[in-house]
Amino acid sequence: MxxxxxxxxxxxxxxxxxxxxxILATMVYDDKLAGLENxxxxxxxxxxxSGKTIVLKLSDSRSIAIHLxxxxxxxxxxxxxxxxxxxxxxxxxxxxxxLVDPRRFATIRIGPxxxxxxxxxxxxxxxxxxxxxxxxxxxxxxxxxxxxPKAIAGIGNIYACEILHGAGISPCRLAATLxxxxxxxxxxxxxxxxxxxxxxxGTSISDWRDLYGRKGENQNELKAYGQEGKTCHTCxxxxxxxxxxxxxxxxxPLCQK
DNA sequence: AGAACCGCCTGCTTGC
DNA sequence: TGCAAGCAGGCGGTTC
Numbered sequence: 001m002x003x004x005x006x007x008x009x010x011x012x013x014x015x016x017x018x019x020x021x022x023i024l025a026t027m028v029y030d031d032k033l034a035g036l037e038n039x040x041x042x043x044x045x046x047x048x049x050s051g052k053t054i055v056l057k058l059s060d061s062r063s064i065a066i067h068l069x070x071x072x073x074x075x076x077x078x079x080x081x082x083x084x085x086x087x088x089x090x091x092x093x094x095x096x097x098x099l100v101d102p103r104r105f106a107t108i109r110i111g112p113x114x115x116x117x118x119x120x121x122x123x124x125x126x127x128x129x130x131x132x133x134x135x136x137x138x139x140x141x142x143x144x145x146x147x148x149p150k151a152i153a154g155i156g157n158i159y160a161c162e163i164l165h166g167a168g169i170s171p172c173r174l175a176a177t178l179x180x181x182x183x184x185x186x187x188x189x190x191x192x193x194x195x196x197x198x199x200x201x202g203t204s205i206s207d208w209r210d211l212y213g214r215k216g217e218n219q220n221e222l223k224a225y226g227q228e229g230k231t232c233h234t235c236x237x238x239x240x241x242x243x244x245x246x247x248x249x250x251x252x253p254l255c256q257k
Numbered sequence: 258a259g260a261a262c263c264g265c266c267t268g269c270t271t272g273c
Numbered sequence: 274t275g276c277a278a279g280c281a282g283g284c285g286g287t288t289c
Contacts, residue, residue, distance in 0.1 A: 001282070001283075003283095032265095052283080067284090068283095069282085069283055069284075070282055070283065071268090085267095102267060102268065103266045104265085104266055104267075105266065105267095105283075138259080138260090139260075140259090140260070140261095144260095157282070157283085206269090245262090246263095247281085
């Protein structure tokens, strides 16, 4: 599923492909998106990422905000044929940007730029001091906190597991029990792992594909997520799977304290 | 107020 | 083989 590195990959590709160009047409193919305005004639001035949201800034000072949720993809299609589960199409230049989403969770919002109450992004405008003061003392597990978009933007289940494994911290620890030193380790690992994820163009376990339908390579780098029963690279222990907040968490009980 | 839980969705996997 | 149940999970909304 698209998290920060995947969305960043898409934004870079979209920037190259459509920034500065005019939207020639838009089409809605899903009742859930009915009523979505046609923004034909506007130019795309800028492609930006905000957490996991793709923001296309338009020439009329509004924007298109696309969130892919679980199974959404944005695909560049040169031809007119539309593949199964296409929900929305935006024609730009000699091709289309198609939103393809089997499970229909993805959302598109067109309007004035919304004042975002979401958490800051570790790769851009994150403020460690503010986080330590306002979020780090909460009485939820550190894993749940890492995945809370109000606390930090862009981290989902896969990268949360990888970050905590990298930092050697148990996902079951309550956020408030981590020392400042441990939080610093979490921030450092998060930046390292997200950066690597971007470099590898995302994690393609099942659904993720880039703008051109290609898989990423970060799935080969995973040390925890999806590794149940395998040997821990760090300590030789065995990776376990548990449930937290209804989702799978993968971790090494031996070296994640 | 903050933590926990629910519902949205459909393709894939599992069990009988 | 076929069918039903179970599972996957981001996040806004609701409940406790």
